[in-house]
Amino acid sequence: MTKRYGNKTAVDGLTFSVHPGRVTGFLGPNGAGKSTTMRAILGLDRLDAGSVTVNGRAYAGLPRPMREVGALLDARAVHPRRTARNHLLCIAQTNAIPARRVDEVLRLVGLESVAGKRAGGFSLGMGQRLGIAVALLGDPKVLLFDEPVNGLDPEGIKWIRELMRGLAAEGRTVLVSSHLMSEMAQTADHLVVIGRGKLIADIGITEFVRQGSNVLVRAEEHELLVPLLTEAGATVHPGADGALIVTGLEPREIGRAALAAGVVLTELTPQRSLEQAYMDLTRDSIEFQASVA
Numbered sequence: 001m002t003k004r005y006g007n008k009t010a011v012d013g014l015t016f017s018v019h020p021g022r023v024t025g026f027l028g029p030n031g032a033g034k035s036t037t038m039r040a041i042l043g044l045d046r047l048d049a050g051s052v053t054v055n056g057r058a059y060a061g062l063p064r065p066m067r068e069v070g071a072l073l074d075a076r077a078v079h080p081r082r083t084a085r086n087h088l089l090c091i092a093q094t095n096a097i098p099a100r101r102v103d104e105v106l107r108l109v110g111l112e113s114v115a116g117k118r119a120g121g122f123s124l125g126m127g128q129r130l131g132i133a134v135a136l137l138g139d140p141k142v143l144l145f146d147e148p149v150n151g152l153d154p155e156g157i158k159w160i161r162e163l164m165r166g167l168a169a170e171g172r173t174v175l176v177s178s179h180l181m182s183e184m185a186q187t188a189d190h191l192v193v194i195g196r197g198k199l200i201a202d203i204g205i206t207e208f209v210r211q212g213s214n215v216l217v218r219a220e221e222h223e224l225l226v227p228l229l230t231e232a233g234a235t236v237h238p239g240a241d242g243a244l245i246v247t248g249l250e251p252r253e254i255g256r257a258a259l260a261a262g263v264v265l266t267e268l269t270p271q272r273s274l275e276q277a278y279m280d281l282t283r284d285s286i287e288f289q290a291s292v293a
């Protein structure tokens, strides 16, 4: 898909698929095009090129959209004087969803005790829960969450993570956006990383961790170790003071390779955090960068 706003290309020839039964993290720096993509999935924006389908159909062609796709885009989009229950009832009615489902979702998101309170007085976390209740209302198999943990306290963040993992475990398709690698590392099974509207990576989290981390290795007999590591699929670069920088193998695998060759390791240190790997990956695609004076 491609989407332009005036002469600004927000999403630029982006192609990916999201699969059921796992949490797919949609990761990218601010302004990367995540919200635009999610809006396009929901048919809220007209694309300049390409297409998006949900279960093989364009959103507009889905006969009962809320039963197929649930989304949390902007949790503030609630009438402030309406109670939580009424807000959900209105949406249920216009989508032919039985009223009893409203109480079910209120319970699911933990808002039963404030169901009769006006949404305008809700905290950010309560508003977020109400937005999630709307997404779950039609019991859809596909769920989109745009930055759901923004502004939440640790308890709320933990709750949302567990909810998303639970939904995926039920076999649903869960796409969740974030600009924080640390957040995705705790929730996602798979990552779609974008920068400046373009796809940067479409990769399993385990593979990403593997690719994103260097290990600093020191050994008594480098010359024996290097070919073994290369054969095992690693890339080996010389580091400072005779150290080796190894990419593509985990410390355990490096240790095993050394053991098999009878090489004594004197150091084995993982070097990069996931956050660092993500920053390296997206460095060239950051739109708004703070400059150091």
Ligand SMILES: Nc1ncnc2c1ncn2[C@@H]1O[C@H](COP(=O)(O)OP(=O)(O)OP(=O)(O)O)[C@@H](O)[C@H]1O
Pocket: 005, 008, 009, 010, 028, 029, 030, 031, 032, 033, 034, 035, 036, 037, 179, 287
């Ligand atoms: N309605 C609009 N009019 C003009 N430009 C827009 C509009 N919506 C988004 N953009 C621009 O398109 C680009 C992508 O924006 P988008 O909101 O999709 O990014 P994002 O990855 O969701 O970012 P964030 O994490 O900051 O929400 C940005 O440069 C943004 O300024």
